[in-house]
Amino acid sequence: MRSVIRPLVAVAVIGLCVSFSVHVGALLGIAVTPLAGWMLALQGSAILLACPTIMAGHLIVGDSMDLTYLSSADVHAVLQACSPAMRNVMYGFFAYALLNFAFGAWTISTGAHVDDAGTLRLFSGHWMAFFSAEAVIMATYLQSAATVARCPNGHHVSPTANFCEVCGQPVERVPA
Numbered sequence: 062m063r064s065v066i067r068p069l070v071a072v073a074v075i076g077l078c079v080s081f082s083v084h085v086g087a088l089l090g091i092a093v094t095p096l097a098g099w100m101l102a103l104q105g106s107a108i109l110l111a112c113p114t115i116m117a118g119h120l121i122v123g124d125s126m127d128l129t130y131l132s133s134a135d136v137h138a139v140l141q142a143c144s145p146a147m148r149n150v151m152y153g154f155f156a157y158a159l160l161n162f163a164f165g166a167w168t169i170s171t172g173a174h175v176d177d178a179g180t181l182r183l184f185s186g187h188w189m190a191f192f193s194a195e196a197v198i199m200a201t202y203l204q205s206a207a208t209v210a211r212c213p214n215g216h217h218v219s220p221t222a223n224f225c226e227v228c229g230q231p232v233e234r235v236p237a
């Protein structure tokens with residue numbers, strides 16, 4: 062699974078960079094990409110990458126590979142497994158996407174004409190949020206898959222545990 066996820070992290074990072082460029086252009090009033098082709102490609106990859114990201118999330122929390130939804134406890138465990146810096150990057154993009162969406166919705170509600178740059182601005186805010194979350198979660202999976210969580214007393218521990226659930230010893234991580 063790691064060999065599949067590794068290139069997809071790169072795809073998500075490239076998607077994030079392209080979306081960021083499109084968004085900056087749109088903020089300056091420039092429609093960097095034509096609305097049809099590129100927009101479809103970015104929207105499509107942002108949605109498609111959610112599938113391997115969900116699988117990676119299941120693997121991070123120690124489930125079998127699965128495409129069904131993650132429970133809220135699983136989502137919490139996945140977020141805890143991400144490094145604080147990467148988590149903050151992801152939260153920042155989500156907060157920005159919400160603000161960007163609220164601003165776009167307000168602009169539309171005033172009856173103002175939304176040009177191509179305005180449309181790209183609205184969409185690219187969401188692309189950045191999606192791509193950043195997908196890159197962070199899949200990269201976290203690669204990190205977690207590179208090590209095995211182990212209790213010094215030999216008890217079975219879940220992959221995201223910091224302390225053994227049986228004896229309370231700090232969990233050690235050793236190369237897989």
Ligand SMILES: [Zn+2]
Pocket residue numbers: 212213214215216225226227228229230
């Ligand atoms: Zn133990």
